[in-house]
Amino acid sequence: MNKITSLIANTSQLSTLTDCKFQPLSKYDYLTRESVEIERERLWSKVWLIGPRLELLKKAHDYVVEEFAGESFIFMRGRDDLIRGFYNVCPHRGARIISNDECRGRKPSLLCLYHEWQWDCSGNVQNIPRLDCFPQLAGTDIEKDFRLKEVKVDTWGGWIWYSIDQNIEPLTDYLRPIINFANPYETDRQITIDYSTIEVECNWKVSVENFIETYHLNPLHPQLRDWMDTEYISMEALGRHAHLIINNGSPTSKNPNMGMRMKEFLALNDIDPQSYTGSPQNVRKFIQEAKRARQDEVIEPYQNLTDSQLTETHEFSIFPNITIGFMAESTLVYRHRPHPTDPGRMYIDVTRMCHFDPTTEEIPEIIFKTFKYKDDPNLTDLFEGLMPAPVIKLQLSQDLQLFASVQQGLNSRAFEGFILGEKEKMIKHLHRELSKYIHPTE
Structure with missing residues (x-):
C-alpha cells in the first residue's frame, strides 16, 4: 500500500471525498461559446448583481454606466431622488445612449447622439425629432411605448444591486443569510x-x-x-x-x-x-x-x-x-x-x-x-x-x-x-x- 492509498484508507472523511451523488460542472462549462450564451440566458438574467457604489450617485442627474455579460446599463439618480437602472440602448435603432468613454458623470437628460431621441433622468421620453416621419406611430402611446426599459434596482450596504428579472425575490431575501452579519460593519458609510x-x-x-x-x-x-x-x-x-x-x-x-x-x-x-x-x-x-x-x-x-x-x-x-x-x-x-x-x-x-x-x-x-x-x-x-x-x-x-x-x-x-x-x-x-x-x- 503506497502513501496516498494508506492516507485514503485511514481517513474518516472518505465518504465526503467520494460523494457519488455530487456531479461537478463539466469542463465544457468553462470552454465553449455555448456555455457563455447559456449563462447569459439562464443565470445572469435570474440573479441579483452588484452594481456601483451609491456614493457615485449623490445628486440628481448623476449617472454611472456599467457593462455586464454583453449588456450595458445606466444607473441614474432622478429628480425625485430615486435611483433607476436603464438598458443603455436607444429603442429607435439600437445605438448606445451613453458611450463607454463617458461612463460616469452628470447629465440633465439622456440624449442618443445618433438621431437625438431624448429622455429625462427618470426614463420618460422627452423628444423624438420629426415624429411626423413615423406615421406608423400614430395613435400609439408614445410615452409608454418609448420609455427606457428598466432593470429592477435595490440598495444595500452602500451598493446598488440590480436584476434583469423583474419578478426576482426581494434583495433582502436573496441576501438574508448575510445581511444581519454584515450590517454591523456599516459599509453604507x-x-x-x-x-x-x-x-x-x-x-x-x-x-x-x-x-x-x-x-x-x-x-x-x-x-x-x-x-x-x-x-x-x-x-x-x-x-x-x-x-x-x-x-x-x-x-x-x-x-x-x-x-x-x-x-x-x-x-x-x-x-x-x-x-x-x-x-x-x-x-x-x-x-x-x-x-x-x-x-x-x-x-x-x-x-x-x-x-x-x-x-x-x-x-x-x-x-x-x-x-x-x-x-x-x-x-x-x-x-x-x-x-x-x-x-x-x-x-x-x-x-x-x-x-x-x-x-x-x-x-x-x-x-x-x-x-x-x-x-x-x-x-x-x-x-x-x-x-x-x-x-x-x-x-x-x-x-x-x-x-x-x-x-x-x-x-x-x-x-x-x-x-x-x-x-x-x-x-x-x-x-x-x-x-x-x-x-x-x-
Whole structure:
C-alpha cells in the first residue's frame, strides 16, 4: 500500500471525498461559446448583481454606466431622488445612449447622439425629432411605448444591486443569510479608496472558485502561515452563498520569533511592531484589546463588532460572482465578470472601501484603473494610493498568476473532470447551485 492509498484508507472523511451523488460542472462549462450564451440566458438574467457604489450617485442627474455579460446599463439618480437602472440602448435603432468613454458623470437628460431621441433622468421620453416621419406611430402611446426599459434596482450596504428579472425575490431575501452579519460593519458609510478592473485570461468561474477554497493557501501563499492558521479556516454554506472565517493573527507556525509578516500585520492594525514584546501566538488577542481600548476614539464601528471580528476577515461568496471580505477597518470586494463572448477571458473588479471622518479627513477622489494582468503581473498600480495594502496585493498577484494556466489545462484532452477535496467543498456547493440554473433538467 503506497502513501496516498494508506492516507485514503485511514481517513474518516472518505465518504465526503467520494460523494457519488455530487456531479461537478463539466469542463465544457468553462470552454465553449455555448456555455457563455447559456449563462447569459439562464443565470445572469435570474440573479441579483452588484452594481456601483451609491456614493457615485449623490445628486440628481448623476449617472454611472456599467457593462455586464454583453449588456450595458445606466444607473441614474432622478429628480425625485430615486435611483433607476436603464438598458443603455436607444429603442429607435439600437445605438448606445451613453458611450463607454463617458461612463460616469452628470447629465440633465439622456440624449442618443445618433438621431437625438431624448429622455429625462427618470426614463420618460422627452423628444423624438420629426415624429411626423413615423406615421406608423400614430395613435400609439408614445410615452409608454418609448420609455427606457428598466432593470429592477435595490440598495444595500452602500451598493446598488440590480436584476434583469423583474419578478426576482426581494434583495433582502436573496441576501438574508448575510445581511444581519454584515450590517454591523456599516459599509453604507464607507468610502471607496481603490477601484481597478483587471482583465484575466480565464473563465470567471476559475476566479470565483479560487476565493472559496483553502487547499491552495500553503503552496501558493506560504507567507500567510506567519500570520494566520491556514489549516483551520472555517467554511460553511449559507443558502446559495458561502462563508469563510479567516483568523488573522493566529499563525500556523509555532516559531517563537516574530516574522516580518506578523510585524506587517501589527502595523496594518495601527500598532508599532517595536512596542509588542509578546509571542506571535498572542498577537491576535493583543490587537483585539488595543482596538477595544480605543473604540470610542475611532471612526470605525469597533463597538458593533465582537472581539473576534476585530481581527478576523469574514469572506462571503455571494452567488454567483461576488467575493466580499469584511474587516474591522475596511472592506474588499472582488466582482468576477464574464467576458461577453469569450469563455476564456474575464474581468475582476477590485474595490476597497474604508471609513472616513468628513469633518477631519479629506475624502479622496476615486481613480478608476483598467489593465490586463499579463501587461502588469505585479499589479503595480493596485492599492498604491491612500492606505497601501502590500499584503493583499501580493496575495492577489500570486493567485492571478495561475489563472491562465488553469484555463489552458481545462482545454487539454487529458483533463477529464474536477476532483474536489474537503478543502474545496465550497466549490462543490457552488457547482450544485450553478447547475440549478444552467443545467436545470440534469
